[in-house]
Amino acid sequence: MSQATLRIQKISAHSGTVPGEDTQRQYQVCKLVDTTTCIGCKACEVACVEWNDMPFSPTAFGNTYQTMPETRWNYWNLILFNEHEREDGTLQWLMRKHQCMHCAEPGCLEACPADGAIVQYTNGIVDFQQANCIGCGYCITGCPFNIPKFNNVTKRMYKCSLCADRVSEGLEPACIKSCPTGCLHFGSKDDMTELAGIRAKQLRDHYGYDKAGVYDPPGVGGTGVIYVLHDATQPELYGGLPSNPSIPLAVKFWKHPLKWLGNIAMVGGLIGLFVHYLKFGPKAREEADLAPKGGA
């Protein structure tokens, strides 16, 4: 089965061995989204819903052509239609394919307290294992991109799996395959980074986008989805893409120092109790307790 080709590198809240960690290096897969050639046709949205067999839910219109305001538990991939006014007063449509970024250091996995509910494969895909999910929603706190979504019926969290079922069998994700303008690309992280750099340079040199660049934030260790932006200095314009995302400090503190301090305090207390017992023995009984009970 597919587990032969996708090995696990990181597991949420897991203290045992992890089979893929430092033993197997697979090439890192990566999606490249060239926002400058996206026409907002939404083929990727439809392909995603169709491939993953997700149930239909009514769309919700705002004041743009966007399908709905936010991704949903059953709608993992959304084109954000951002209307940006340039300095000269003309309108620029900045479209961005919004989905899980598959961070190299995933905040969701870091924050997750359920053993094995979130895993990272050796090829970089971050996947939710709904069978192990306890529905606590800590991953929402850990994610700097607001991706994990809660299903109120199953009480589990859901998000884009980068079509791990397809990728493990050598196919590209469904969204990538459908894209008719070729604004989506899929391949190894190295190849995609190179391609993104070439495209950004092309935009700077020939198309007048002086600030064009690649979005691959180092705050989360780089991402498995990288963007080519018209204006890489202001990623916020693209539907609130954080310019320097990182795992929230509270999550880091909670999962590292506080966890170990708590463990030491708890185990120390137990050892203290035991030592106290060895030294002083059981609690001496009162005289009243020693008296024979009636009717026994």
Add this chain to the structure above:
Amino acid sequence: MDASRRDFLKVATVGGTAAALFGFDLKPAYAELRRLKIARASETRSTCPYCSVSCGVIIYTLGDGAKNVTKQVVHVEGDPDHPINRGTLCPKGASLQQDILNERRLLKPQVRRPGGTDWEDISWEQAIGEIAQKVKKTRDDTFIETDAAGNKVNRCESIAFTGGCTDTNEFNYLVVKAMRALGVVHIENQARV
């Protein structure tokens, strides 16, 4: 001191807790991956019916075709070997599976009467009968045998035919034959693919 059973249990509990807390978990790491749903599907090449671009698609069908098996379409996606679209599809084409599997497909004729606000179900017999009567009456009333210059034209300009995009070539062939026989000149379908 004597190690009684009670002492042993206490030591075991404390030691076990400490071991579990500091990372001795014998449970194997395990992840369940959704299996590729088209791994055993048969592939059928076809053409997207929606517009005249005529993108190539692959229809994935489950069921090995054995005598007692009814095959089931599970997925439709672009054909990477097709020169027109090379695997890509537009949003409408990407939803092609729902052209086949859709509980909202119309499976019987419906009519909306003049001035009516709702569609009502009618039988095939009634639909064909009513259409035939209306076609006959309209054609008899408005048939043009000669134009203003006296040329013989034999046409029926007051009837038009519109076909849907998912009509088959065979259906469109028959439509054109039938409509031309009536003298209808306003014929539109999507037989460009």
